[in-house]
Amino acid sequence: MPNLHGVRLRLDSADEGMTVRRVPGGTLIQATTRHTHGRTFTATLR
Numbered sequence: 001m002p003n004l005h006g007v008r009l010r011l012d013s014a015d016e017g018m019t020v021r022r023v024p025g026g027t028l029i030q031a032t033t034r035h036t037h038g039r040t041f042t043a044t045l046r
Contacts, residue, residue: 003028009045018043 004029005026014020017043031041
């Protein structure tokens with residue numbers, strides 16, 4: 001999952017199983033799943 005560098009972003013909305021947290025230097029987005037198999041995840045940050 002991506003680690004977005006730069007300005008810290010706030011979570012507006014996210015699909016079930018998505019976590020967004022602040023980390024040094026940016027924002028970390030994680031999906032809590034073992035298998036994705038074509039699944040799409042959405043997280044809206046502001």
